[in-house]
Amino acid sequence: MTDSAPLSGTGLPPGHAALSVPADGPSTAPASDADVRSHTPVAGAPTLQLKGVHVIHRTRTGGLFKPGTVHAVNDVDFQVSRGETVGIVGESGCGKSTLARVLVGLQRPTQGEVLFRGRPLGYDAASRRELGRAVSVVFQDPATALNPRMLVREQLIDPLTVHGIGTEDEREERVKRLLGLVGLPLSALDVLPRQISGGQRQRVAIARALALEPDIIVADEPTSALDVSVRAQVLNLLTDLKDELGLGMVFISHDISTVRYVSDRMAVMFAGQIVETGPTEQLFNHPSHDYTRTLLGAVPSLL
Numbered sequence: 001m002t003d004s005a006p007l008s009g010t011g012l013p014p015g016h017a018a019l020s021v022p023a024d025g026p027s028t029a030p031a032s033d034a035d036v037r038s039h040t041p042v043a044g045a046p047t048l049q050l051k052g053v054h055v056i057h058r059t060r061t062g063g064l065f066k067p068g069t070v071h072a073v074n075d076v077d078f079q080v081s082r083g084e085t086v087g088i089v090g091e092s093g094c095g096k097s098t099l100a101r102v103l104v105g106l107q108r109p110t111q112g113e114v115l116f117r118g119r120p121l122g123y124d125a126a127s128r129r130e131l132g133r134a135v136s137v138v139f140q141d142p143a144t145a146l147n148p149r150m151l152v153r154e155q156l157i158d159p160l161t162v163h164g165i166g167t168e169d170e171r172e173e174r175v176k177r178l179l180g181l182v183g184l185p186l187s188a189l190d191v192l193p194r195q196i197s198g199g200q201r202q203r204v205a206i207a208r209a210l211a212l213e214p215d216i217i218v219a220d221e222p223t224s225a226l227d228v229s230v231r232a233q234v235l236n237l238l239t240d241l242k243d244e245l246g247l248g249m250v251f252i253s254h255d256i257s258t259v260r261y262v263s264d265r266m267a268v269m270f271a272g273q274i275v276e277t278g279p280t281e282q283l284f285n286h287p288s289h290d291y292t293r294t295l296l297g298a299v300p301s302l303l
């Protein structure tokens with residue numbers, strides 16, 4: 001981990017930094033129509049829903065599909081709500097991370113709709129702040145979420161302070177609870193990230209993602225950077241937390257056996273498209289797409 005890794009002042013990873021404004025409770029005086037739309041959930045709507053989403057990245061060198069562009073996400077429909085884990089699996093470069101960035105509001109689709117609680121997601125500061133509170137992200141490398149120069153306590157208190165949650169004492173209490181939830185001792189509060197192991201750092205990153213009591217956690221390859229010996233522990237932690245807190249989770253991995261282990265439903269991604277989706281066991285037992293069969297035929301990896 002380098003000393004230059006950034007930390008947003010929001011309790012969220014870099015890129016969410018601009019999403020938050022200091023205030024307490026729900027925003028008042030919406031700044032735009034988008035704010036008004038986003039503040040009233042539609043009863044029964046999924047927490048997050050994508051409809052016909054495309055993301056085309058512009059590149060200097062060009063991509064596979066067209067010189068100068070990469071069609072990273074191609075006509076994707078997707079949804080997730082509290083209480084369910086939806087896995088997204090596919091090989092490197094198929095568009096999983098781009099899709100994750102769309103889900104957490106860091107990437108605007110080139111085309112298509114992102115609905116948050118049934119309303120079109122706004123990209124103004126107040127809407128992003130609201131999304132940032134309801135949807136957290138855990139990245140592959142905890143270094144992207146943790147500031148190497150801040151004590152664990154400060155990193156966990158930070159999102160609470162930014163969102164104006166609780167008194168100082170209440171924040172301290174919540175931080176201790178968070179640490180307990182992710183199975184770290186209280187002594188971990190007073191250390192820097194480099195003083196703990198990679199698995200423990202990922203636990204801190206998960207605690208931080210839970211700090212604002214989100215509805216959904218988007219976990220993008222959360223165990224891939226960890227030693228094999230601790231992958232299962234972190235995976236079990238995520239599934240336990242999901243059950244305990246009733247969270248929704250989007251679990252992204254290139255490894256189909258890991259996705260099977262945690263997911264209720266699965267989406268198989270290939271070249272930017274979701275080529276197959278369904279209940280996990282059904283998809284395993286009766287894959288309908290050739291690419292899914294190829295993934296299933298690959299040597300199963302250790303978690």
Ligand SMILES: Nc1ncnc2c1ncn2[C@@H]1O[C@H](COP(=O)(O)OP(=O)(O)OP(=O)(O)O)[C@@H](O)[C@H]1O
Pocket residue numbers: 057058059063070071072090091092093094095096097098099254
């Ligand atoms: N900001 C960007 N600018 C240009 N191209 C990009 C950008 N982000 C991703 N891409 C390209 O879009 C495609 C999808 O990338 P993405 O990172 O979403 O895939 P992925 O499945 O998450 O892969 P990996 O597991 O290797 O991260 C790739 O071809 C990638 O090179």
